Amino acid sequence: MNKPRFVICIDNADYPASLERRKIYEVLADPEAAKLGQIRVIDESVEDYLYPAACFVDAKLSEDVLVAVVEAA
Numbered sequence: 001m002n003k004p005r006f007v008i009c010i011d012n013a014d015y016p017a018s019l020e021r022r023k024i025y026e027v028l029a030d031p032e033a034a035k036l037g038q039i040r041v042i043d044e045s046v047e048d049y050l051y052p053a054a055c056f057v058d059a060k061l062s063e064d065v066l067v068a069v070v071e072a073a
Helices: 031-035 063-072
Strands: 005-009 024-028 038-042 048-052 056-058
Antiparallel strands (some): 005 024, 005 056, 038 048
């Protein structure tokens, strides 16, 4: 199983109902979307959708924090 990846939203201007700034979101791998500058995240609807990758930065979580975040889900 792959290690989960998380990002932090830095721009929700075009998606205020779906994304919250400064919130951590889980990323689902989508190589085809990445080629188009998109990222697939599980948003506020608890569904996965594509958003511009520029709306996010990688969340570099320590192993302890990563375990806590994954267990809380």
